[in-house]
Amino acid sequence: MLSIKLQREGYDPFIDYLKGACIFLVVLTHCLPHTEYILFPLWGDQAVPLFLLIQDFHAYKYGVDKAVKMPNFVKLFNRIFKPFLLLLLFEVFLLVVVLQRDPLQVIKTAIIGGGIGPGSSYVWIYIQFALLLPVMALIIGLLNKIIGGKICLLMIALSCLLELVCIYIHIPEMFYRLLFFRYFFLIYLGYMWVEKGILLDNIRLLLSVVSIAFILMFAYTSINFEPLFFQTDWKIYHWICYFYVASLFLFFLKFCYNRLSTKLKEFIGLMGKYSFEIFLLQMFVFAFFPHGMLLVLVGNKYICAALTIILTVSLSILPVIVWKRWRELRSTAAE
Incomplete structure (x- = not known):
């Protein structure tokens, strides 16, 4: 049996690495074309489930009995919702005032989409998890006794x-x-990370294979699985698919982590440290990136596609890293 133990106390560079890998995959999700040909559902589409597993782990790492308190709403607002709201207001300002879009249509789009830019749903799901995890901690604690x-x-x-x-x-x-x-x-799988660690034994390997089989069937076939699974555009996000991301996929990421250079580990760790800032920036980048203008300038759709990937990835990640590092250096120099 293989196992990975995440640190419950102090700084764990592997967690930042996981978050960095996740946010990189989120950015790729929004810029890579024809992802169906590269089995993207088995790796790229696992970013949000992995982010939520990490959120679960942080909520429960000191034990479910200590996780029954509701979150600090002021901290949750300032850390998550406030920057998201400020970005949304800025985007609305640009669309309505600068680009002269119809205000009612812009507001309607923002309400329906939960924001402007790809991935906006994650903010709302993160907040729901923050509220749900203490409730589930209480329920899990009671169920464990019963x-x-x-x-x-x-x-x-x-x-x-x-x-x-x-x-x-x-x-x-x-x-x-x-x-x-x-x-x-x-929520259950994240709780098991805390209770047992991240394990890969015969049972979890079998469950991971089952998950992979269902991910491939959901993503690459037109089979209607109702009434077992709700058929939506979010094809692979069902409970039966998550054994894989909570176990086997983590060991793949750990395998990669052990073989990366120190510099690359540090850079991915920085991406993880500032993953939410990168997430917000990529929403803005993809919402306003001038795809049509770039195609007109370049003229070749294949070169345009390659440049789009390079530019959107760079613009989503590098400004945050540079800005944060500059602030850290400035703060250190001031001391």
């Missing part, structure tokens, strides 16, 4: 129930996109 190891089966049953509810009421995708439902089972 049914012990059978909690996994109950969490699967609850996940299936959420799928059935979504199917029965046929929740509109614009709402479903902004809700935590499709990620609910990750």
